[in-house]
Amino acid sequence: GQQLNQSPQSMFIQEGEDVSMNCTSSSIFNTWLWYKQDPGEGPVLLIALYKAGELTSNGRLTAQFGTTRKDSFLNISASIPSDVGIYFCAGQLLIQGAQKLVFGQGTRLTINP
Amino acid sequence: GAGVSQSPSNKVTEKGKDVELRCDPISGHTALYWYRQSLGQGLEFLIYFQGNSAPDKSGLPSDRFSAERTGGSVSTLTIQRTQQEDSAVYLCASSLVSGRAGDTQYFGPGTRLTVL
Numbered sequence: 001g002q003q004l005n006q007s008p009q010s011m012f013i014q015e016g017e018d019v020s021m022n023c024t025s026s027s028i029f030n031t032w033l034w035y036k037q038d039p040g041e042g043p044v045l046l047i048a049l050y051k052a053g054e055l056t057s058n059g060r061l062t063a064q065f066g067t068t069r070k071d072s073f074l075n076i077s078a079s080i081p082s083d084v085g086i087y088f089c090a091g092q093l094l095i096q097g098a099q100k101l102v103f104g105q106g107t108r109l110t111i112n113p
Numbered sequence: 114g115a116g117v118s119q120s121p122s123n124k125v126t127e128k129g130k131d132v133e134l135r136c137d138p139i140s141g142h143t144a145l146y147w148y149r150q151s152l153g154q155g156l157e158f159l160i161y162f163q164g165n166s167a168p169d170k171s172g173l174p175s176d177r178f179s180a181e182r183t184g185g186s187v188s189t190l191t192i193q194r195t196q197q198e199d200s201a202v203y204l205c206a207s208s209l210v211s212g213r214a215g216d217t218q219y220f221g222p223g224t225r226l227t228v229l
Contacts (some may be wrong), residue, residue, distance in 0.1 A: 004155075006129050010217050020162040032119075034218075036146075038154055040222065040223075041223075042117070042204050042206070042220030042222050043156070043204075043220050044220070045219075084151055088155055090156075090157070095169065098144070098146075098161045098163070098168065098169050099208070099216055099218075100158055100161070101146075101148075101156070101158065101218065102158070102167070103148075103155035103157075104155050105154060105155045105198075106153075106154070106155050108202065
């Protein structure tokens with residue numbers, strides 16, 4: 001089945017630093033998504049990417065859909081305490097009429113004040 | 114209503130018991146998804162509904178797992194004869210439609226299931 005490899009698994013940074021994480025896959029996806037999950041909550045969509053090569057920003061977040069459609073990265077600039085959480089990439093593909101999401105293992109971000 | 118809601122938020126049960134987990138999707142959303150998240154892991158797709166029908170049941174781990182949706186709204190995930198390896202957070206998501214790129218899935222807060 002499809003698998004996503006997300007790295008790094010965890011990051012410990014100082015407030016104000018930039019953050020970068022990425023996902024790779026052996027499969028092609030038609031959409032890449034980045035979610036953030038806070039403790040006790042479900043994932044919340046941060047950025048959606050629909051076209052190969054697309055670069056999209058949402059405030060301090062920037063994400064790109066790789067040209068091969070098999071990878072994506074997420075950058076967070078000037079990190080702040082509320083950025084703490086687990087970030088998941090997800091590839092979306094159409095299977096039997098459903099937009100099925102395949103998730104990476106997550107990147108846990110910890111910020112030292 | 115606001116977002117996707119799930120109940121109960123926490124469930125502790127004994128091995129061998131049956132459990133039912135409930136999901137209330139966002140009003141008007143026709144597609145509903147169930148995922149399982151084990152500790153420290155990403156989300157694993159279980160099953161999806163388009164309306165009341167479930168075209169894709171391929172993600173259900175075993176025949177102890179079943180799900181239904183009635184009235185195109187509320188869905189129930191049932192786990193029979195629970196095992197310790199069923200312990201996880203079960204997440205529900207809904208989207209406006211399915212089968213169309215760009216339909217965002219909105220997640221509920223999940224039900225944390227602990228099987229003793």
